[in-house]
Amino acid sequence: MNNQNQNPVSSVTEPAQIQPVTEDTPLSEQQNLTAEELSSLKQSRRIADQAAKQRKWEKRQQRKKAQEAEERIADARDAESRQAMHEQYMSEAIAEARKAAAIREVPIGCVIVRDGKIIARGYNRRNTDASTLSHAELNAIRIACRTLGDWRLEGCTMYVTLEPCPMCAGAIVQSRLDEVVIGCMNPKAGCAGSVLNLMQVPQFNHQVKTTKGILETECSEMLTRFFADLRTAKR
Numbered sequence: 001m002n003n004q005n006q007n008p009v010s011s012v013t014e015p016a017q018i019q020p021v022t023e024d025t026p027l028s029e030q031q032n033l034t035a036e037e038l039s040s041l042k043q044s045r046r047i048a049d050q051a052a053k054q055r056k057w058e059k060r061q062q063r064k065k066a067q068e069a070e071e072r073i074a075d076a077r078d079a080e081s082r083q084a085m086h087e088q089y090m091s092e093a094i095a096e097a098r099k100a101a102a103i104r105e106v107p108i109g110c111v112i113v114r115d116g117k118i119i120a121r122g123y124n125r126r127n128t129d130a131s132t133l134s135h136a137e138l139n140a141i142r143i144a145c146r147t148l149g150d151w152r153l154e155g156c157t158m159y160v161t162l163e164p165c166p167m168c169a170g171a172i173v174q175s176r177l178d179e180v181v182i183g184c185m186n187p188k189a190g191c192a193g194s195v196l197n198l199m200q201v202p203q204f205n206h207q208v209k210t211t212k213g214i215l216e217t218e219c220s221e222m223l224t225r226f227f228a229d230l231r232t233a234k235r
Ligand SMILES: [Zn+2]
Pocket: 135, 136, 137, 164, 165, 166, 167, 168, 169
């Protein structure tokens, strides 16, 4: 082993430690600089430029992150107020369902909202009216059409305690409702995703936005209690 080979850069790096050349050195004073000093000055300016760029980039990233955080907070506030609004109208649908329970009908209730106003209410009256057609949704749609003087319910949102059956889902699509907000799902007959999803069939000329699970527990417990009471009464 040759001793000289052990530190090959030391002889090259030492002359580069030339002082005092800084990035702030005015051009006028650079006239007398040696080639090495000039190269060192250029190098230090490159480093300073890169550092400045890096600082700018970091600041931009910080601003971007702060903006995104603000947007997330605003979105969360919007979602919160939307949720509160949905719950408020679903409570009205639950009140309709209680009217059905009071006359020993399966407790399903519905309201239709337009421009922040309830324009129609309905509850299940199938036995009372002795009619297959007397579901909460159809009863409310009938009233809404009468109120608006139009079969089209564009701009309207329906709140219903139970996922609509095929007949009501069909009527909802036909009436061109904008949105249906559902309390609890109906795995045995629901047509907003459980058995079928008639709300968003791309081949139909109208699709209905669906929102699920609003006051779900209250809506489903109301049904469970009704059927439990029915079984007790039969014994
Ligand atoms: Zn129905």
